[in-house]
Amino acid sequence: MTSDDERPRTPEGSGRPGARRVLPGLATLLPATTELYLDLHSHPELSGAERRTAARFADWLAEDGFHVLRGIGGHGVAATLSNGEGPAVLLRAELDALPVAERTGVPYASTVTVPGPDGRPVPVMHACGHDAHLACVAAAARWLAAGRDSWRGTLLVVGQPAEETLSGAVAMLEDGLYDRITPPDVVLAQHTASFPAGMVAHADGRVLAGSLTLEVGFEGEGGHAATPHLTADPLLAAAGTVTRLSTIVARETDPAERLVVSASSLRTADAGHTGNMIASRAVLHVTVRAFSEAALDRAALAVERIARAEAGSAAMPPRVTVARSSRSGVTLADPDVTAAVRSAHVAAFGPSRVTGWPATSATEDFPLLTGAGAHLHGRPGIRGAYWMLGAVGPAQWAAAPGTGAAEKFRSLPGNHSPRYLPSVRLTLETGTTALVTAALARLTDRAD
Ligand SMILES: [Zn+2]
Ligand SMILES: [Zn+2]
Known part of the structure; x- marks a missing residue:
């Protein structure tokens, strides 16, 4: 991603409704992104102990010219790329994994254990897809850094520790996150879930409980x-x-x-x-x-x-x-930001790959990074969009018992399962494109 020929450009459609648009330059990004994902997946770290994960993420961003702060609220990472006047958009991903013994059977499966409080080994696994979220944010950051001619504003990237214990966002904010970086206008995040990889899903209003x-x-x-x-x-x-x-x-x-x-x-x-x-x-x-x-x-x-x-x-x-x-608070999709992001996703993927999301009883500490966390950071005007990223590969989807989508959802291993297995290529491709197009929808929005 160094020559001008390979430099990413703003994605353009083919003009056919529903056609699949490819993010220019994505193919050249994928090998390093995949390598990062596989490395993170086989080296998971529990909430609050994300030393190695944070270092890899921070080093990647530094390589792309971001100004990187480390060790915020524990192992939190915050990186800034200033690119002239314009809105500040923050991409957020989580650093931590779970105390789960992986049973996916893939060659890159985690075999990591750490000593538990009673001295017995505790297995650790990226069973919630946070490794995929990090790899997608890293790839999107690299794309936007290389393609900075196509946007104006400030791009912020946060690697948040301890999401699974719902303590990492508050720790970063109490450690002065928004005093140490340009406070964002908009915070964007996505989460993998058990629906077909290649798709994204948006909720109207309530996303998570x-x-x-x-x-x-x-x-x-x-x-x-x-x-x-x-x-x-x-x-x-x-x-x-x-x-x-x-x-x-x-x-x-x-x-x-x-x-x-x-x-x-x-x-x-x-x-x-x-x-x-x-x-x-x-x-x-x-x-x-x-x-x-x-x-x-x-x-x-x-x-x-x-x-x-x-x-x-x-x-x-x-x-x-x-x-x-x-x-933790209810994760709500800001109507205006979500509408803009959804339109960008429809333009990028075609309408058949953008679906609705019924609010689910899973939870997140993401809202604290938006205006809902103003009691911690004093900025009620920060808006957020949060969408779901399909992670089930075509073969796994076809093999899942059940005839309709609803039956398949019930039988597929969900987040936190020892058999949770995102499809690598499709998840990374789609997640990176979703982040880049969502960020561009705000960073090129001069009316903001
Ligand atoms: Zn989780
Ligand atoms: Zn999660």
Whole structure:
């Protein structure tokens, strides 16, 4: 990508509606992009420990002439390419992987393990596609750096740590991200999902749910399992809470509203691991997903009310504590920015490769980087667009059981599965093109 002949130009259509447009210069970018992806995939790092991943990403951007800052909010990377007057557009990707043992069987599968808190090895895998997001952002950054004659403004690139723990965006912002780079006008991101590679999907309004995790503690007198009448038995109150939690959705929530309340773990502490002891403490984790802040708060209050009522019904009531942690906001697509990005994608891919996206109960800390995080960065005017990137290759799609798309979606391994396997070429090609065309739609928008 050094000679003028190979320099990327603004993509142009063939004039036929629905025809596939190819991003000029993409083919020359793909070998290095693929190499980066395969390297990241076979060297995954857990949230907060993304040292090597961050270094590779930062080095790539420095090579393309970006001014690169490292170590923001942990291993966060922020890079700037100034190219005259115009809007500032930020492309964001995540650095972290998951504690999952890969079972894809591909030659580049991760065999990485790291020592866990108890000393036992913890397997690590890029099971959420963040390696693909990084490779696509890296390729898009390289394309836009080489093709800077075709746009004006400031291109910003962020490699965010610890998305899976919903702590990386807040850490970067609290470490002064937007004081250390030009604050963006628009933030763009994409996420791989289990629909055909080669396609992108846009939501109207709500893209992903907001979430809240609650830790509910029950504490009281433990004792001998043969004399339960002398104990408070905190485990019983916790178990009663688990079975009653489903009523928050089934009996307290309008059927038209989408809400998820899941008891995700229950464990006992303090001598609770032997068969003849009743533990003095039980800890229950509950995850709530909803599409409004009010619904999250209402569900959290309901969890607390049920826990206290279950405990209170005992002859010797255990004490109840409720702590809220790792909250994330609803990911909303800004209507104007999303419309512009969607049009750019239709122009680039043709209408048959751009589809709709029904809001899902997965969650993200992406909204904090937009105006929704103004309580952290003081800039309510930052707008965001977030789209989904198909990652299932044609052979995997054809082999998935089911006749229609809905049946296939259910049977394909989704994000966080040990068998999650994005199709390399199609995902990288489409993801890079989607980012470049989305960025150009803003960077060449003089009215902004
Ligand atoms: Zn994930
Ligand atoms: Zn993810």
